[in-house]
Each structure stands twice: as C-alpha cells, then as structure tokens.
Amino acid sequence: MTGPIAVSPSGPIEIATLLYTRKGSVRLTALVKATFAMIHGGFCLPIDPKPISTVERPWFGGSGSTPLSMIEAWPELARPEVILWGDAVAPNREPVRALAVRLVLWKDGPRLDKTVHVFGPRSDNRHLPSPFTTIPLVWEKTAAGSRRDNPAGSTNGTVPSLIDPQKPSEPAGFAPRPLGWPGREVPWAASEAFPPQAPWEWRDDVPVDAFGSAPKDQRLDAIAGDEWIIIEGMHADLPRFATRLPKPIATARVRDEAGNADPIPLALDTILIDAHNLEVSVLFRGSVPVSSEYASSSGGAPRLVVDAELELEDPTRLDVSAIDVAQKLGKGLRLNQTATNLPAIDLPPDSRTPTPPPPAAPIADALPYKPVAPPPAIPFRAASAEVSVPEPSHAPVPPPRAPLPPASAPAARTAPPATPPPSVLPSTEAVAPPPVEPEAAPPEPAPPAARAEAEPAQSGVRAQVVARLASKSPLNDLPLAGADLSQLDLTGVSLSGLNLSNAKLVGAVLKNARMSNAKLAGADLSKADLSGADLTQADLSRTTLVDTSFEGAQLLDANLGVAEGKNVRFDGAKAQRAVLTQGKWHKCSFKEATLSNSDLSGSDLSECVFDDATLTSARLVDARATNLHATNVKIADTNLTGASFVSCDFTKADGPRTVWDRAVLDGSIFEEATLDAAGFARVHLDRASFAKATLVKASFMGVTGEAARFVEANMDGVDLRQGKLLDAAFEGARLSKVNALKATFNGARLTGADLSGASLRSAKLRNAKLDGAVLRDADLRDADLEGADLRGAERQGAKLAGASLKGAMESD
Numbered sequence: 067m068t069g070p071i072a073v074s075p076s077g078p079i080e081i082a083t084l085l086y087t088r089k090g091s092v093r094l095t096a097l098v099k100a101t102f103a104m105i106h107g108g109f110c111l112p113i114d115p116k117p118i119s120t121v122e123r124p125w126f127g128g129s130g131s132t133p134l135s136m137i138e139a140w141p142e143l144a145r146p147e148v149i150l151w152g153d154a155v156a157p158n159r160e161p162v163r164a165l166a167v168r169l170v171l172w173k174d175g176p177r178l179d180k181t182v183h184v185f186g187p188r189s190d191n192r193h194l195p196s197p198f199t200t201i202p203l204v205w206e207k208t209a210a211g212s213r214r215d216n217p218a219g220s221t222n223g224t225v226p227s228l229i230d231p232q233k234p235s236e237p238a239g240f241a242p243r244p245l246g247w248p249g250r251e252v253p254w255a256a257s258e259a260f261p262p263q264a265p266w267e268w269r270d271d272v273p274v275d276a277f278g279s280a281p282k283d284q285r286l287d288a289i290a291g292d293e294w295i296i297i298e299g300m301h302a303d304l305p306r307f308a309t310r311l312p313k314p315i316a317t318a319r320v321r322d323e324a325g326n327a328d329p330i331p332l333a334l335d336t337i338l339i340d341a342h343n344l345e346v347s348v349l350f351r352g353s354v355p356v357s358s359e360y361a362s363s364s365g366g367a368p369r370l371v372v373d374a375e376l377e378l379e380d381p382t383r384l385d386v387s388a389i390d391v392a393q394k395l396g397k398g399l400r401l402n403q404t405a406t407n408l409p410a411i412d413l414p415p416d417s418r419t420p421t422p423p424p425p426a427a428p429i430a431d432a433l434p435y436k437p438v439a440p441p442p443a444i445p446f447r448a449a450s451a452e453v454s455v456p457e458p459s460h461a462p463v464p465p466p467r468a469p470l471p472p473a474s475a476p477a478a479r480t481a482p483p484a485t486p487p488p489s490v491l492p493s494t495e496a497v498a499p500p501p502v503e504p505e506a507a508p509p510e511p512a513p514p515a516a517r518a519e520a521e522p523a524q525s526g527v528r529a530q531v532v533a534r535l536a537s538k539s540p541l542n543d544l545p546l547a548g549a550d551l552s553q554l555d556l557t558g559v560s561l562s563g564l565n566l567s568n569a570k571l572v573g574a575v576l577k578n579a580r581m582s583n584a585k586l587a588g589a590d591l592s593k594a595d596l597s598g599a600d601l602t603q604a605d606l607s608r609t610t611l612v613d614t615s616f617e618g619a620q621l622l623d624a625n626l627g628v629a630e631g632k633n634v635r636f637d638g639a640k641a642q643r644a645v646l647t648q649g650k651w652h653k654c655s656f657k658e659a660t661l662s663n664s665d666l667s668g669s670d671l672s673e674c675v676f677d678d679a680t681l682t683s684a685r686l687v688d689a690r691a692t693n694l695h696a697t698n699v700k701i702a703d704t705n706l707t708g709a710s711f712v713s714c715d716f717t718k719a720d721g722p723r724t725v726w727d728r729a730v731l732d733g734s735i736f737e738e739a740t741l742d743a744a745g746f747a748r749v750h751l752d753r754a755s756f757a758k759a760t761l762v763k764a765s766f767m768g769v770t771g772e773a774a775r776f777v778e779a780n781m782d783g784v785d786l787r788q789g790k791l792l793d794a795a796f797e798g799a800r801l802s803k804v805n806a807l808k809a810t811f812n813g814a815r816l817t818g819a820d821l822s823g824a825s826l827r828s829a830k831l832r833n834a835k836l837d838g839a840v841l842r843d844a845d846l847r848d849a850d851l852e853g854a855d856l857r858g859a860e861r862q863g864a865k866l867a868g869a870s871l872k873g874a875m876e877s878d
Contacts, residue, residue, distance in 0.1 A: 076375035079316070082118040082139050083372050088268040095141045095353040096330045098316040098374045103787070103807050104295070104309040104344040111807060112378070113825060114845065116347050122245055131218050132204035133279070136242040138349060140277035141268060143335050146289045147280035150240035152300040152341025153200045154184040158707045159302045159725045159745070161197035167299035169240055171337070177286055177293060182238045183229045184299070190225060201227050208237045215248050242279035250276050289334045291315070291348065300341040303727050303747040303767070307344070316350040318374040330354050330372070535559065751791070
C-alpha cells in the first residue's frame, strides 16, 4: 500500500497494510496472505502466494458482474467468509442435463454445507435442459431474486441455470458479490484501487458489512485453519474432491524507526478457493492503533515496518494414517502410504442428485425438486452428480395434467439407503404387450413334393426385384426382409424406409442408392458397394461388413452399433452423429471421413486408418485399438476416457480439449500433435512419444509411464501433479510454470528444458539430467535431486530449501 509503511515478509506470504482514520483515531491494518495447492485426500501444500488484491475485476462486461478478483484489503470484516470460483463440470466431461455442485467446510461437523443445482440451457420451463459439460458458477447464470439481490441475474424471461434447491426463485452461487450490489454500497467505484487515497477515512456511512463479499450463507462464526474443504461437481476426473488446510498460523508485528515493536493480533477471516486451478488462499487480518503522526503522507513522516511470518502446524502431531481418511473420500488421487498423517473424520455424505422441475410447471408455482435419499454416510462412494434423463418414449404421450397446488404437495419422505434416486422424468407407464395367440403345434413335415414347390417363393421375391428393376418400378411393397439380393445391381435405386433386415446383399452394387431410414439390421453386406449411397438414419446394427465400401456415402445419424467390419472402406464418408458403438472394426479405413459427434464407444478399432478424418466432439469412451493410424486427425473436444490405444499413431493430430483420462497409450505416437488443455489424468504412457507436441495447460495429473518422450514439446502450464514418469525424455521441452508437485521424474532427461517458474516441490528427480536446463524462479523445495546433473543449469531465483542434493553434479 502507499504511505509510510514498509513490509518485511518471512516465508511464502504476501503482506499488505492499510492506514486509515475512524472517529478521530488512526489505525493500521495488516493483512497476510498464503496460498496452497489442494491435494486430494491430504493436506494442502504451500506454494507461491497470490497477490493481495486491491481492485475488483469483473468476469463479464463492465462493473456489476461477477468479480474474477475482488478487493481483499479491507480494514476488517464483520464475519469470516469463504468464497469459491469454479465451474460445474460433468463427470469425465460426459454431457449431462443437470448436476449438483457442493461446497463443504468440515471440522467436527459442517461449518458450511451448501449445494446448488445446475441445469443446462433451456428456453423455458416447458423444455428439458440441453446437455452441457461445463457451466461457470457465476451470478449471471442464476435468478435475480425476488428483491433484486442479484442485479446481474437472469431476467427477461430467461431460465436460470443455477438453482437454490431450497429457494428456487432466489439467487444461488459461491462467487463474491461485487461492490455496488445491495448491502455493498460504498462511496467509490468498484474499478478504483482501494483505498482511494491514503490515509483513508472510514466514514460512518460505510458499514462494516459492506466489506464482506461472500454470500450470506458463506459467512461463518470462525475459521480454525485445519478444516476439510470438500467440493463436488467441479472436477471432471474427481466428482468429489477433498483436501485439508494445514492449520496455518500467521504472526505480525509493527516496528518503528527506533526498533520498538508491538504485536498485531491476526485472525484468519477469509478462505478463497480456486476450483479451476485447485488452489486455496487464506487471509489473516488484524489492526492496531498508531500515532496520528504516521497518517501524514509527507516524505519526512516517520516510517513503520510490518514484519510477518507463517507457520504450519506439524502434521506429524496429528494421528491416524492418511490412507484411512482417503478411503472415505471416493476414487481419485491420494497420498501414498508414507504420506503425511491425517486425522480420522466423519465426512458428510455425497450431495443429492438434482431433479429438474416438471416441464410444464413454472419454477415459481410448483415445487421443482423431488427429495432423493442420500447414500450411506460411510464408506463413501465416488460422487456422481449426473442426472439421468431418459430419451423421450415413442409411446403416445397423455395430455398434460394441471400441476397440484403447493399445499397438496406430500411431505418429503426419506427412502431407504439402497433405493436408487428417481429419474428426472416420470417413468412412462408400462404398456401391456399385445395379446398372443396360443402357439399352434408345428405342422407336419411337408412331403418332398410340397417342399420343392415352396422353394421358388424366395426365388420369386428375387425375380420380382429383378423385374421391377428392369421396368424401373418401385420396390416399396415387396417383402424384402431376409431376401437374397446378392450380386444384384441396385445402383441409384430408392430403398428409403424399406425393411431389409437380415437380407443377404453380398456383392450387391448399391452405388448412390437412396437408403435413408432403411432397416438393414442383421443384413450381410459383405463385398457390397455402397459408395455414394444415402444412408441417413439407416439402421445398420449387427450387420456383417467384410470388404464393404461406404466411400463417399452419407451416414448421418446412422446406426452401425454392434456391427462387425473387416477391411471396410469409409473414406470420405459423411457420418456425423453416427453410432458405431461396441463394433468390431478391423483394418477399416476412415480416411478423410467426417464423424463429428459420432459415438464409437466400446469399439475395437485395431489397425484402422483415420488419417485426415474429422472426429470432433466424438465419443470413444472405452474404445480399444492396436496399431491404429490417425495422422492429421481432427479430434477437438473428443472424449476418449478409459480408451486403450497401444502402438497407435496420432502424429500431427489436432486435439485441443480432448479427454483421455484413465486411458492406456503405451507405445503410441503424438508427435507434433496439438493437445492444448487436453486431459490425460491417470493415463499410462509407457514408451509413448509426444515429441514436438503442443500441450499447453494440459492435465497429466497422476500419469504413470516409463521411457515416455516429450522432446521439444511445449508443455507450458501443464499439470503434472503426482505423476510418475520414470526415465522420461524432456530434452529441449518448454515446461514453464508446470505444476509438478510431488511428481516423480527419476532418471528423466531434462537437458536444456525450460522449467522457469515451475513448481517441483517435493518432486523426485533422482539421477535426472538437468544440465543446461532453465530453473529460473523454479520451486524445488524439498525435492529429491540426489545424483542429479545440474551442470550449467540456470538457477537464478530458484528455491532449493530442503532439497536433497546428495551426489548431485553442480559445477561445470
């Protein structure tokens, strides 16, 4: 701050001071800020502190919108508060229509437990929400409120996405409320740095409540500093994320020029959670009276110095293994067996799944949520906040019924724990099957003469087809299901909507045939030529496809599920939104095919070729392949969670924001690929190569592998926390500002790599080659560098406190 105050921080903290007058007295407020990396299932670890903000920066547009940063340097707060920035994120980034997000602060019970229901976009309450993968948790996405408490909220009839399950018409959110909103009126602009001038006069018309930016239900009586922080529905790979504050203790004192020192009593009054980056900051604040002579802004005024330091409670004093606690937190990354001990706690159960309002009922007129029984408290299951929304039934829809008045709503009843939550839409009533005639006894075998007369009937269908083709007559009324049409020339013929299920079309020529909505389930199309055919919305499920050609065909919305194909050619085909799930596709070619938004989940794609194909926003969940070739493939926003691609080639693939979480990618090549912001959490990467790939801000959290190659790759800002990449090659790679907290890189080759500003705290780099590497401003505290080669490394500003350098080579 400006004024005659100097600061002297000790340790990873930021200090700010505020000199102000109130009711004739002069006071000095000191603020101390520390920032921590959030570790799932363990204690947060200190990292470089975020600056103490003195200005409000809006999320969208001008002032009055959700703040991305808020003013933190207030003289005091009326009550301690918790603030969270984040997004609602669908599990595994699989699109959902609704999601429950939750924030819990827990110590011997809930200090804070808040749930918000998040729905996809919709034009009005008569329509189902659209599927989404992420929605920002900002005030612009929620209701304005009955008293206009949220000036940025949804208006003009738009339906909010963020709903308070207890008060659907009121605003719901976790973010800070900006200056100028009801209860936060101040006599200066939010865009101005605070204080507007120094020393600042705290006028009587500015209540202390105006300094608090958290929603009212996120203001607490006290914060101890060792609470568990639990967030749900805000992380793609970890639906429930739990971490614990390490009980930071900040102390400060003020010294005058004569060396006289007085303590400044500090209290932890703010927790700031960044769910995007999995970081949490804590703010300590305290004030003391000072002499009025320090309020002078003249250059000759005496000066004060504020010293501050941060201590963390010794985690070894806390009992019970971290493993016992981590087992209660659901699946995800956890500390290993030698990790810091944590106390046992009784954590809250998972959040309830939201149920959207009935389509015909306005939010203000009917109770929009059905109570859902929570799961058992212990053991905890991995949270799954996705709402299952069934596809609309094809059965006749009964006329809508008038909504019940509020008074007639039945009381909520808790179902037994084993009862699954109800679906979002009411179940359609079971339709009684049509009456079945008593099965007649099988007829007596026909005599040989009768059988001989019956055989031409099938031949007759084929003959009729041939005759109709010759006369160019339509085939609409012929019984083609199961018919043998092998080797026929059906070029350009209209078969749209016809039932050809189980038909035999081996070697048939169907070039440019019109087959939209045709029913070909179970048909044998081996060696058939369907190049240029229109198969839009055709049913090709369970078909047999050997040496079949679909080159240049239209397969939009077609169903090829559970089909078996070998040497099938889809080159240049248009197959947007096509379904190829659970299929066996061996040595098939999809060169330059368009499969955007298609679904190949669970399919075997071994030795297939996808060179120059487009699979943007496609699904290949749990797909598997060996020796697949996909150079220059376009796979932006594609979901490949749990896939197994061994010895596959994705050279020069264009795949920003792809999701590969939990995939096995051993021996695969991603050289020169574009994979910015891609998710590789917990993938297995033995011998995989990402040489010269672009991986800016990708996530490799929990990755494992040996001898992986990242030579000359751009990995700026990559998340490598708790990864284990043994003998990996990073020569010449850009790793600026990577987060490799507790990562293992034993034997890695990082010669000439740029690790400036990287966080390698507690990382294992035994026998790693870091010669000529750039370690400027890198955090290597508590890192294991035993036997590492650091010759010629640029270490200006690097933090090496507590690092093990036994046997390291440091001189040229």
